[in-house]
Amino acid sequence: MAVTLKAAKREDLTKSATKQIRTNGDVPSVVYGKEEDSKAIFVNSTELVKTVRDEGRNAIISLDIEGEKPVDVMLHEYQTEPLKDEVIHADFYIVNMKQEMDVTVSLNLDGEPVGVKDGGVLQQPMYELQVRAKPADIPEVISVDVNKLEIGDTITVADLPKADLYEINEDEDTTVATVVPPDTVEDLEGEESDEGAEPELVGAEEDEGKSE
Template identity: 60%
Template sequence: MAITLEAKKREDLRTSNTKAIRLAGEVPAIIYGYQVDPKTVAVNSLELLKTVRDEGKNAIISLQVDGDSVDVMLHEYQTDPLKDELVHADFYAVNMKEELDVQVPVVLNGEAIGVKEGGVLQQPLYELALRAKPKDIPEQITIEVAGLNVGDSILVSDLKEGKNYEIMEDEGTTIVSILVPDEEPAEEPEAAEESEEPEAAADTEEDKNEE
């Protein structure tokens, strides 16, 4: 089910008006894509951030623009690095009957047995490439890792694909593994003592020559 978000038409594109929109707590945006002529709009910045935080970046948003409803996804957004605020957003109008290629976050659940025994968890892949219709895109892919021992790993081929989406990653790609911890052998005291003996012997020979 799409999340509803109100949007206002934005026809005055002057810089002064754009600044006023941001000061009012809104973010200027553009809508484009399937059967939609590009439109400039403004949406409430906090509501948009809350939607993405709660529903994920691939959430289907039903934008309400002057009585019209457009199903969109947040395609891209820009932030002010100093103020940590949204400054612009791009909404892509989607065809709900056609599949899309998206990146979905991978979330690990549980504490691996191997980690408890001193192993190191490594996660090379944080997102999975999927192909699905908009309404079938999962918010995240959860992987249970509690049963992993040192030396174990989970590959893309180990995942059971959902009925409504297709995993596009190479089957041999590692998602998570438990590595053997690195151990550096400590220097043995005997070796250190032996390294000092030749110097002592050399000093003795020099003393004899001086005499």
């Protein structure tokens, strides 16, 4: 069941009016869809943050715009003010509950690998996955058990749990977790530091000699 978030229309789109909306503790926003005209609205900042925190980034929200019939939406993107860490703008996308859509879902590694207990290091190259599903079937997170991973073992996209309600749109050979020996990590760090070093100028000494 979708969580409800109240909204109101923005009639005055001037900068001063937008600033006043933020001063009042609200977030200037836009709601739009494939077959819908975009509408300028605003929502309460506290309620928006609470909804995303409690329901997740891909939650279905029943946007209750004052004077209109509620519509099912997802938070498409939002902007924050870094210094104050406040949401200053949000985009809501109207969804068709019967139609599949592509979204990004967090990938979580559960457990402590055997290889880590033996001195290895767990690496996670991917933290998010592209998933296709109907809005109501989008998972909040996809988890994979890594307890049995030994040093040298790897989990790829093909090894992730299969589900009937969604499809993972990633290359099956892509690594999502691996346990590597400690010396491998040190080698990689060494390579990174070498890459960051300033390159030697070939022929610099010759040029200096000629200038003298």
